[in-house]
Amino acid sequence: MASEPTLASVQDAEKRAKIDLSLRHPVMFFFTSGAAWLAVALVLGIISSIKMHAPGFLSECSWFTTGRVQPAHMNALIYGWGVQAALGIIIWLMSRLSRQECRAAGMILAAGHLWNLGVSVGLLGILAGFGTGVSWMEFPTAVWPFLAISYALITIWSVIQFRVREGGHIYVSQWYLLGAIFWFPWIYLTANLLIFVFDANPVFSSAVNAWFRSGLVYLFFIPVAIASAYYIAPKVSGRPVFSYSLALLGFWSLAILMPWAGMQKLTGSPIPVFLTTWGAAATVLFMIPAVAVGVNVLKTISFGGETWQNSPSLRFTATGIIALIVFGVLGMGLNTVSALRYTQFTIANYGMDVLALYGVFSLCAFGAIYFIVPRITRREWLSGRFISMHYWFSLYGTILIVLFAVFGGLMQGVGQENYLDPWNSAAGRGTNYFIGITISLFFVIGANLFFFLHLALMWLRLGRRSSHPTLLPHGHGDSSPHGPEGDLEALEASKA
Amino acid sequence: MKLKFFIFGLLLSFGLPWFVIIALPYAKMRAVETVEFDEILDEKTGVYQPKTAGTVTNGAIVYAENGCYICHTQVVRPTYAGADVWRSDWGSRETNVYDFLGESYAQIGLTRNGPDLSNFGSRVREYLSDPNQRFKATSPEQWVYNHLLNPKEMNDPNSYCPPLGFLFKKASEYGQERKDSLINKDGDTVTPTAEAKFLAGYLMSLQRDGEVPAVIDYSPKSAAK
Numbered sequence: 001m002a003s004e005p006t007l008a009s010v011q012d013a014e015k016r017a018k019i020d021l022s023l024r025h026p027v028m029f030f031f032t033s034g035a036a037w038l039a040v041a042l043v044l045g046i047i048s049s050i051k052m053h054a055p056g057f058l059s060e061c062s063w064f065t066t067g068r069v070q071p072a073h074m075n076a077l078i079y080g081w082g083v084q085a086a087l088g089i090i091i092w093l094m095s096r097l098s099r100q101e102c103r104a105a106g107m108i109l110a111a112g113h114l115w116n117l118g119v120s121v122g123l124l125g126i127l128a129g130f131g132t133g134v135s136w137m138e139f140p141t142a143v144w145p146f147l148a149i150s151y152a153l154i155t156i157w158s159v160i161q162f163r164v165r166e167g168g169h170i171y172v173s174q175w176y177l178l179g180a181i182f183w184f185p186w187i188y189l190t191a192n193l194l195i196f197v198f199d200a201n202p203v204f205s206s207a208v209n210a211w212f213r214s215g216l217v218y219l220f221f222i223p224v225a226i227a228s229a230y231y232i233a234p235k236v237s238g239r240p241v242f243s244y245s246l247a248l249l250g251f252w253s254l255a256i257l258m259p260w261a262g263m264q265k266l267t268g269s270p271i272p273v274f275l276t277t278w279g280a281a282a283t284v285l286f287m288i289p290a291v292a293v294g295v296n297v298l299k300t301i302s303f304g305g306e307t308w309q310n311s312p313s314l315r316f317t318a319t320g321i322i323a324l325i326v327f328g329v330l331g332m333g334l335n336t337v338s339a340l341r342y343t344q345f346t347i348a349n350y351g352m353d354v355l356a357l358y359g360v361f362s363l364c365a366f367g368a369i370y371f372i373v374p375r376i377t378r379r380e381w382l383s384g385r386f387i388s389m390h391y392w393f394s395l396y397g398t399i400l401i402v403l404f405a406v407f408g409g410l411m412q413g414v415g416q417e418n419y420l421d422p423w424n425s426a427a428g429r430g431t432n433y434f435i436g437i438t439i440s441l442f443f444v445i446g447a448n449l450f451f452f453l454h455l456a457l458m459w460l461r462l463g464r465r466s467s468h469p470t471l472l473p474h475g476h477g478d479s480s481p482h483g484p485e486g487d488l489e490a491l492e493a494s495k496a
Numbered sequence: 497m498k499l500k501f502f503i504f505g506l507l508l509s510f511g512l513p514w515f516v517i518i519a520l521p522y523a524k525m526r527a528v529e530t531v532e533f534d535e536i537l538d539e540k541t542g543v544y545q546p547k548t549a550g551t552v553t554n555g556a557i558v559y560a561e562n563g564c565y566i567c568h569t570q571v572v573r574p575t576y577a578g579a580d581v582w583r584s585d586w587g588s589r590e591t592n593v594y595d596f597l598g599e600s601y602a603q604i605g606l607t608r609n610g611p612d613l614s615n616f617g618s619r620v621r622e623y624l625s626d627p628n629q630r631f632k633a634t635s636p637e638q639w640v641y642n643h644l645l646n647p648k649e650m651n652d653p654n655s656y657c658p659p660l661g662f663l664f665k666k667a668s669e670y671g672q673e674r675k676d677s678l679i680n681k682d683g684d685t686v687t688p689t690a691e692a693k694f695l696a697g698y699l700m701s702l703q704r705d706g707e708v709p710a711v712i713d714y715s716p717k718s719a720a721k
Contacts, residue, residue, distance in 0.1 A: 052609070055647070055658040062662035067563020133560020135606060170497060182506060190514070194522060195601065201525035202602040203593055208518065248497070255506060259513035268573025268580075269604050270593035271525070275517055341578045345569050345608040416608055419582040423611045424652050430609060431654070 015099065022101040023092050024376040026108040030088030031369055032459050033116055035452055037080025038362075040123075042445045044073035049441050053434040063127040071138040072126045074353075078136060078216065079147065080119045082357060084112070085365040086224040087154055090177055092372050093231055094158035097174050098165035104157045111153035118146045134195055134205075136213050144192045148185065155181045172247045176227035179255060183219035187212050207263045207271050214262025214279070217356045218254070218286065222324065225364035226250075226293050229317045232367055233300045236314045237307050242299035250292035257282045257289070265349070267340050283335040290328025297321045310471040312387045316367030319395060323359035330355065330406065341417060347430060347437075348409025351402045358444070359398045366390070366451070373455070374470075379463025381470040386450045388472050393447030400440035408433025528593055537710035544709050546594050555698020556599050558663075558691050567656065569605030569612045572704065574714060580612065581715055585622075587615035587704035589715040595704060609656050617703040638676065640696040641688050645678055663692035 048070040050057050058064040095102050102108070122139030125131065131138040139147075159181060162174065191212035195205045234241050241247060263271070264280035301308055301318055308314045330352065334343045343349065370387065374380050381387060408430055415426030457463065464470075531544045559565070571591045572580040580586055591614060596602040605612075620636045623629050631649050633639035643650050645664055647657035664686035667677050677687050688696070708715075 051658060052656060055656050059659050059661065062660075065562060065660060065662070066656075066658040067566055068561075070566050071563055129561045131561050131563065133557075133563070133565060133603065134601060135565070170499065170502070175497070175502065178502070179506060183510065186510065186514070190518060194518070198522075199526065200522055201528065201593070202596040202599045203604070204521055204525045205600075206602045206604045208522075211518065252505065252509070255509040259510050260517065263517065266571075266604055268577035268590075269571050269602075270591055270595070272521060275521065278517070337576070341573075344578070345605065347607060347609075349606070412608070417579045419579040423583075426608075427610070427652055427656075428654050430656075434656075 016096065019095050019099065019101050020375045020378075022103070022105065023095055026102060026105050026112065027088045027092045027372060027376055028459060029109055029112050030084045030091070031373065032455060033112070034081045034084035034088065035448075035455050037076050037084065037119065038448060039452055041073055041076035041081055042441065042448060044069055044076055046438065046441050046445060048073050049434065049438040053431050053438070062129060068127050068129065068131060071131055071135070072123050074136060075126065075138055076119070076123055077357060079115075079122070079139075082221055082361060083151075084115065085362070085369070086180070086221065087112075087151075088372070089224055089228050089365060089368045090155065090158055090181065092376070093173055093227060093368075094161055094177050097171050097177075097231070098161040100161040100164060102157065102161075108154050108157060111150040114146060115150040115154075118143045118150065132196070134209050136216065137191065137195065137209065141196045144188075144196075148188060148192075151185065151188075171230075172241065172251070173227040173230045175251050176223040176230070179251070180220050180223040180227070183215065183223070183259075187215035187219060203266075203270055206269065207266050207275060210265040211262035211279075213265070214283070215259065217353070218258035218261060221357060221361040223254070225320055225324070225361045226297075228364050228368040229293075229297045229321050232313050232317045232371055233297045233321075236311050236371070237301050237305065239300055239302060242296050246292050246296040250289045250296060253292065254286075254289035257285050261286070264335055264340060265344065267337075267344060277337070280335045280337060280340065284332045287328040287332045290324050290331075294321050294325035294328075312381075312384075312391070312470070312472055313367040313371035315391060315472060316363050316370060319391075320360050320363035320367060323355060323363060323398070326402075327352070327355050327360055330402075334406070342413025343409050344413075345416065346409030346412040347433065348406045348413070350437075351405025351409060354398065354405065355402045358394075359402065363394065363398075366394075369455070373458050374463070377458055377461065377463060378465075379458060379461065380466045380468075381454060382457055382462070382464055383454065384470050384473045386454045387470070390447050390451045390454070391472075393443045393450075397440045397443030397447060400443065401437055404433045404436035404440060408436070525593075528597070531594070531709050531712055533707075533709045534711065538707070540707075544594060544712075546597075546704075546706060552598050552698050552701050553600075554694040555696070555701070556601075556603070558695040559603060559698055560601070562660065562695075564613075565603040565605045567605075567607055567609035569608055570602070570614050570702065571604050572612065572614050575716055583612075585615065585619050586612050587618070589704060589708060589713065591704065592708065592712055613699065613702055615702065615704045617700045618705045620700065636700055637696050638678070640699055641676065641692060642678055644688075644692060644695065645680055645686065660692075661686075663689055663695065665689050 047058065047064060048066060051066040051069065055066060091102065091108065122143040125140040126138050130140045132141060158177070162178065191208055194200050194208045200208070230241065261279050261282035263275040264283060267276040267280070298318065298321060301314060308318055333339060334348060334352065370381065411429045411433070415429040418426060533540045533542050533544060535541050572586050572589065574590045575581055581588060581590060620639050623639055624633060624636060630651060631639065631642055633642065644660045647655040647659060661680055664680065667674060667685040667687045673685070674687050677685050680686050
């Protein structure tokens with residue numbers, strides 16, 4: 001890294017800086033408004049989690065009944081935080097990898113505001129009692145066309161940038177970005193049209209919804225997380241991607257397998273059985289892309305060195321990829337035919353959703369945000385400790401939620417299968433796990449309070465001007481991110 | 497990887513499953529064939545048409561808007577998928593596709609934090625003659641209304657069901673007490689709003705213990721082991 005700067009590398013650095021400058025407003029917009037929605041989603045999540053074990057909490061107000069605040073939480077998490085964080089990453093990453101400046105910042109910002117408007121109206125609609133009753137699609141039906149248009153107006157520019165890229169090698173991340181950009185509209189339009197517009201058989205509509213929920217996780221959020229990881233891992237650790245063949249295997253196994261997945265959530269319903277069994281098989285086989293990507297990225301990082309200890313983006317990304325492997329393995333265990341009877345209608349599914357949306361996607365997104373924001377704002381993060389707190393409490397919270405939800409779900413399932421006992425004996429089995437999930441959500445909210453404050457300071461241009469990045473503190477006696485301790489004059493004098 | 501190969505691969509890898517599990521089943525399931533009772537096997541004739549009585553459509557909307565599907569299911573799974581069928585008060589038969597034909601979206605449900613509701617209507621009617629009930633209702637509708645208003649007064653004192661007090665309005669102080677009035681947890685007398693009546697009507701219509709033609713009845717005939 002300490003070689004003499006050549007003309008080519010200086011020109012390259014200038015080009016990168018220009019690209020970053022053009023991306024500042026659109027990308028910061030998506031990250032900050034996404035973070036705001038994450039806050040909203042987590043607050044709604046805590047309320048809905050409390051209501052699971054204390055249903056009388058806030059029940060005087062119809063807006064906070066369990067059946068409205070739970071969908072509001074999921075929809076805010078997915079469309080408010082998830083998609084916006086993903087769009088920020090897609091825009092920045094595709095620009096950088098195609099080496100094209102962002103030429104449509106105005107339109108992207110306008111479309112982003114339209115997205116925010118849609119999500120706001122949708123959430124208010126759900127809470128006020130106009131939800132559609134279709135899981136993860138509860139926004140009143142007038143909203144989705146605007147979200148679809150907004151999405152198209154934002155991502156078309158990334159596709160154009162890819163088309164006009166200077167020819168040559170297409171990098172791994174770009175496969176996943178193109179995949180995600182292409183898969184989302186197809187599953188979103190299919191689901192919304194077949195469920196709300198066209199006359200489909202009611203049970204099959206439910207099946208399409210299950211397919212959509214699965215597709216959103218496996219064909220949008222996880223590919224964006226993987227794209228980010230394949231960029232950050234080699235970039236920050238300074239090592240090339242471990243194996244091209246593994247990268248190919250990881251991508252194509254995901255692309256071929258995962259469009260089949262989802263309908264196993266409707267096992268036992270009156271739909272053709274092959275839809276459910278092939279869905280279960282695909283979900284079980286997700287282990288293949290999960291492990292392929294996991295091994296490839298983690299081998300690239302090589303935990304022997306110091307970089308992964310110091311770099312926030314690498315730490316978050318590596319953890320997100322480990323979560324991906326765990327998600328693959330758990331998915332394999334929980335979706336076999338014998339396991340499904342115990343997990344199908346339990347909170348285990350919520351645990352898996354949290355693992356995918358927060359453990360995998362959000363942690364990788366945080367890694368990307370900690371990497372991208374300094375580059376587009378030309379300021380460094382203010383505090384390594386804030387980042388550290390964000391990391392550790394997110395990790396604790398996620399692990400606990402997943403443990404409580406999956407194990408609690410299995411306990412619920414065992415009770416449900418115990419048909420000789422009356423329903424009441426099965427009913428109360430979940431209570432303690434619901435309480436555990438509530439406590440764990442407080443960890444997650446606490447973690448993100450540090451993140452929101454930190455990001456807000458960066459957004460307000462209050463980051464520190466520096467040429468060296470903010471690193472995670474480790475060990476005692478660390479130097480401050482602002483440079484060595486001590487009197488300024490003494491430092492100047494010693495340098496002279 | 498060449499771009500042409502990538503695009504082709506992407507289209508094929510998504511297009512094939514989209515066609516096989518979405519487009520094709522969508523087309524085929526739009527018009528479900530009617531089934532008739534067989535004179536010999538079922539000892540009756542006629543078309544199998546599960547009765548959907550009451551204000552089903554409006555009630556289904558209230559059910560959806562208030563998120564009941566989050567904690568309640570409406571599917572009794574075959575024995576390869578679960579032990580649902582063995583619970584006698586859940587209808588004792590597997591759900592078939594005709595059960596949902598009046599609705600626009602089948603609320604199969606996400607979790608079973610509360611019991612399955614496929615046969616809820618029949619269960620409530622049986623509760624009226626059950627001396628062990630904690631809440632003594634004078635009519636099935638009153639049982640349902642009180643469950644919506646004060647879930648913990650019903651069979652399960654630890655119920656997770658949220659009290660839907662906003663579906664009820666304060667009763668007028670003047671005039672005779674109405675037949676459908678209830679007492680809420682603050683001790684006030686309330687009566688159901690139209691939304692509560694729609695929802696109750698929908699829930700009362702959920703009955704799955706009628707006769708099913710033998711050709712589509714796959715339920716186990718013998719008792720569970």
